[in-house]
Amino acid sequence: MMSSSWTASKADTLPCDAPGLSGRPNSRVIFMHTAYRRPRPTRPILFLAPAIAVLAVFFLGPILVNTVIAFTDMGATLQIDGFSLGNFQRIVQRDMRLPGILLTTLVYVASTLLLFNVTLGASLAVATSAVPERLGNLFRGLWLLPRMSPAVLYGILWIWIVDPTGAGLLNQVTGALGLPQMNLRNDHPLMLIVVINGVVGASFAMIILTSAIRSIPAHLADAARVDGASEWSVLRHVTLPALWAPVRFITMYQVLSLLTTYEYILIITGGGPVYDSTPYALYIYRRAFENGAYGYGAALALGLMVIGVVITLLQWRLTNMRDTFAAPKIEVL
C-alpha cells in the first residue's frame, strides 16, 4: 500500500513534457489521475489456474485413468470385461519375474547414481572448475552433447561402440591391444546400461555442482590457503562441504529419473537378454505394450508410483531436505 501511494504521488508530480515517456519530446503527455483504490483480496486460484489445469490434464488425469485401468482386465483390444484385484494378486503372488526385476532395478539405480550421477558428476564439476574457464566451458559443452542429442542417435552410437564383431569401436580398441573381443550386450548387459545412462546422467550433476562451486566465496579458499591448507585440503574442507546440499537434491531427483526412464535401455539392449537388463519401468512397458496386457501394466505402474513416493519421502527424511529448502539465515545483498 505504501508503494502504490508513493507511485501515485510521484507520477502526479512528473512534468508533462518529460522526455522518454512518449518517445517524442514535444508531445503532450496526459496523465490520468487514478483515484486511490482499496486493495482487493487476492484470488490465488486465478493465478494458480493455469498450473492446476496443466497438473490436472497431464498428471492427475493420467494417474486417475491408470488407477482405474489397474483394476481391469484390459488386454490387446482395450476392452474391459470387469473390475477386480486380479492384477495386484498377480503382482504379489504369481509374478516370478518381479523379485529379479526389483533387484536389477536396485543395482541399476544405485550404481548409476553413486558411480556416475554423483561421483563422476562431482568430479567433472571440480575438474572443469579447476581448469581455465573457456576450456572448462568447452568440456562441459561437449559432455552435454548426448543429453542434447535424440535418444535414438545416442543409442545407435552405443550399439556401434559395443558391436560384438570386429567392427565395433570397443572391439577395435581391444583388438589393437591384443585382448579378446567383448560382447557387452550379451555378457554384461546390466553393467552396460549403467554406463550408458551414467555418462548422460553425470552431466546433470556436473552443471549444478559447477554452479555451486562458483557460488563459494573465493575468500574462503584464500583464507584456507593463507592458513597453509593444501589444494586437497581446500577441496575437502571448503569445496566439498558446500556441495552437500545440491548433492542431496541431485540424488533425490536422479533416483526418480532413473526409476522412471528406460529409453536408452529399450533402444540398446531391449531389456534383454530375456529380462537381464530390464529395470522396473521397462518391465511395465514390456508387459503392457509387448503383450497388450494394459491392465497388468497399469497395476505395475501404480506400484512404481508407490515406490517413487516412498523412496522420496525416505530421502527427504534421511537427508534432511527440509533444511535445503529453508529460508537463508543470512541475507547476502
Next chain:
Amino acid sequence: MILLRSFCLTVSTIAMTAAAAHAEDITIKLWTLADRSAPARVTNIEAAADLMNHQFEAAGSDTRVVIDANASTVQGWDDLALDTLKAFAVGMGPDISVLPHEWIGQFADAGYAMNMDAEIAAKPWVYGDILPNLWEAAKGSDGSIYGVPQDAEIRMFFYNKDMLREIGKDEAFIDGLPAAVEAGDFTLDDLTALAKEVVDDGAAEYGMLHRPNVGIDYLMVFQSFGVEFMDPDTGKLQLPKQEMRDALAWYQNAADQGVTPRDNTQMSWDTIKSNFKQENAFLFHQGVWAVAWQAGDDIANSWPTDGDGYFDKIGWIPAPAAHKGGAPVNLSHPLLYTVNPESDHAELAAELVALATLPYFNNQHAVSSYHTAISHAQEAMPAYRDNWALSAASKLMDRAKFVPNHTEFGSYNRILFNGLQAVETGAMTADEAIEFIADEIDLQMGDDVIIVDSLEG
C-alpha cells in the same frame, strides 16, 4: 493491399479445392508393415483403386477412390497387429489391414475383421481359385473366413553348398542332402554336426543364423520335435513341455557348440543377412522371399541370379526331422487382407481387396517379392512359371503347416522366443527355460493354455 488480395485469393482457392475434394473423393485407409522388398501390398490396392476410378469415370461418375496408405515402421507384424488393435479400439481402425494370419482370431472375435464368407461366395471369379489350404489360415474360431490371403510363402533352411565343397564333401553328398532330409535319414542333430564341421574347418564364421526377433521360422524346429501348438479337441493353445524342452535343447546345443552365435537374437537383420550373403554363415533359416536379397544387389557380394547358378551355390531343405525316420517340417505364414466391418466404405474396401487379389495383381507382388502364389491360375502364369525360385518353392507348399489362428498365439510365441533367447545366450539351460516359459504362460494366459508334460502317451 496486394498482400491482402493474395491472401484472400489463396484462402478461397484452398476452400474451393477442399469443398471439391470433399464432394468427390472417398478415402480408403490401408495399414501394412513397411517392407521395401514388397511394395505391392500397397500398390496393388492402389492399382485396384485406379481401375475402379477409370470405371467411375467411364460411367460419368465424379466419385474417386483415394488410397491413404500407412506403411508402419514398427519392428514386426506382431507389433503392427497390436497397434492396429489399439487403433480399432479407439475407433481409428483402417478400412483395410494387412495382418499375419494367426491374428485373425483376435480381430474376428473383437469385430474388427469382416466375415468374408458371403463375399467369397459372391465372387467366384476371384476367390474360386485360391489355394484351399490358404483359406484354412484365414478362419476364425467359429470356422468362418475373416480375411483374404494377400500372399503365401514357405520357410526353409538355406545352406551354402560352396562351404560343403570347401570342407571336402563330394557332390553326391551335397546333391543327396535334400533327399536324405525328406527321407528322415538326416536329422536336426546331423545338421548341427555338419554346421560345426563347416565352422571348425574354417569355411564359415557362423554355422547357423536365424531371425533376431519374434517370428515364425524357428517354430519349424519346434514342430519337428513334435510340438503341436493347439489342442485339436479343445481348440486351446497347449504347451507340451517335453517336446518343447527338446527343441530348446537343440538350440542350446547349437550355441554351446559354437554353431549359432550367442548374440544371434541381438544382431540386426542387416548384420544377419550380410553374414549369409557375404558367406560368413553356413545355414540361415527364413522364407523363400529371402531370395529377393540373396539374388539381388542390395547387399554386397553378387550371387548368381539364374536358377542353375543359384542352386549350384545354395540349397534349400525343410527343418529336418528331430529323430531318424521322422518327418521334416515346412511352415507357411500367409498374410491376409482384412476389411473393417464398421467402415463407412466397407463394401468398397472389400471390392478393392477382391480386385487386388486377382491373379494379375497378386502375381506382381509374388514375382517382385518372391512370395508363392495364392491361386492355381498364378502358378500357370508365365511370369510366375518362369521364376525359378517361386516354381521351386511352390512344390514345398503341399505339406506346409501353419501356426494356429488363436487369439493368444502372438503372446505365446513371444514367450517362446524369450525362452529361445535365454538358452542361446546361455542365461538358462533348456530345463530352466521350459520352466520359465511355463511360468510366463501361466502368468499371462492362465487357463487359456493347457500345459502338459508330453504329448506322447
